[in-house]
Amino acid sequence: MIKIIGEFNDGRLIYSIYDDIPVFGYIAIGVIDRGTNVLQVRPTTICPQNCIFCSVDAGVRSNHRWAEYIVNPDLIIKGVKKAIEEKGCNVEVLLDTVGDVLTYPHLSDLVYKLKKTSGVKSVALETHGLLLSRKTIDRLNNAGLDRINLSIETMNPDKAIYLYGTRAYDLKRVIDSAEYAVRETSIDLHVTPLWLPGINDDDLVDVVNWALRIGAGKRWPPVTIQKFIKHKYGRGKDLKEVSWKEFWNFIEKLEIKLGVRLKWTMSEWGMHYAKRIRQVLRRGDLVEVEILARGWLRGEYLGRYSDKSLITVLPSPHVRISPGVKYIARIIEDKDNLYIARIEN
Ligand code: SF4
CATH class of the missing domain: 3.20.20.70 (Aldolase class I)
Known part of the structure; x- marks a missing residue:
């Protein structure tokens, strides 16, 4: 994939x-x-x-x-x-x-x-x-x-x-x-x-x-x-x-x-406001994220939350990150359904 x-x-x-x-x-x-x-x-x-x-x-x-x-x-x-x-x-x-x-x-x-x-x-x-x-x-x-x-x-x-x-x-x-x-x-x-x-x-x-x-x-x-x-x-x-x-x-x-x-x-x-796509996560949620790859910015990772969403994953200094592994992370940003999560220690 x-x-x-x-x-x-x-x-x-x-x-x-x-x-x-x-x-x-x-x-x-x-x-x-x-x-x-x-x-x-x-x-x-x-x-x-x-x-x-x-x-x-x-x-x-x-x-x-x-x-x-x-x-x-x-x-x-x-x-x-x-x-x-x-x-x-x-x-x-x-x-x-x-x-x-x-x-x-x-x-x-x-x-x-x-x-x-x-x-x-x-x-x-x-x-x-x-x-x-x-x-x-x-x-x-x-x-x-x-x-x-x-x-x-x-x-x-x-x-x-x-x-x-x-x-x-x-x-x-x-x-x-x-x-x-x-x-x-x-x-x-x-x-x-x-x-x-x-x-x-x-x-x-x-x-x-x-x-x-x-x-x-x-x-x-x-x-x-x-x-x-x-x-x-x-x-x-x-x-x-x-x-x-x-x-x-x-x-x-x-x-x-x-x-x-x-x-x-x-x-x-020709622009107008319109109903948004469904929000799948909210700031503060604790979720299981699977690391897929490096993120685009150095030090970040690209993760996913089941089949619902991609997530920017920020590492914790105490946890070693490996692709394919799942981690527990806290959602810290959810604006416009663009999610950022930080891995919990
Ligand atoms: S502004 Fe950035 S993204 Fe756009 S063409 Fe220039 S280098 Fe590329």
């Missing part, structure tokens, strides 16, 4: 999850429901970039990860069907991994199967684009992909290489692919640059103008600017983070300067 299929130079193990595993409960992979009609779907954790601002410490040079995963598409489909059944509403699927979903070897197959799933209204993916090409776009278009959310922070090729931490990033190809998607396919493009205060303030003007000029936003809003937020295990600790007030002031000034809208309501996104 889970096996090691590779290893990065830094010792990170790559696991394939292919059978008989619940796909709820774990932040890094599977299906996440946050109480709306949008399901976050995460079939892989792998990323080919190394962005200086990465909030999830992904990519070729990660400091905090010691495992990556690739999940079988049929398991994901099973999870999405279960979520739709429990929620009782149609859903929009957003492939928004803690890596880059374009690395997923079964991406077209997954998109195709998602689109054939009753209750799935649309399928979108988020990417920084290193692996985008016309060929990839054609495959995704044939599979039925509805939208690409492209995070692109600059139109300057050298700056892009600096920001994305790899010389493999070919901005010209990314731009060409995005324009091709808008012009030649039914895939919509939503451009989602991250504002890095003091680093790409002026670049954002170019990015927004480009997105509007090429016709992004055929069915959904064309551009949303994202706020840079420092995370405990993310990169960019030396970058500037502004308050939400400063962020919205910046966005409003940009809207006036460019004469365009950059803020959208939930309904303009």
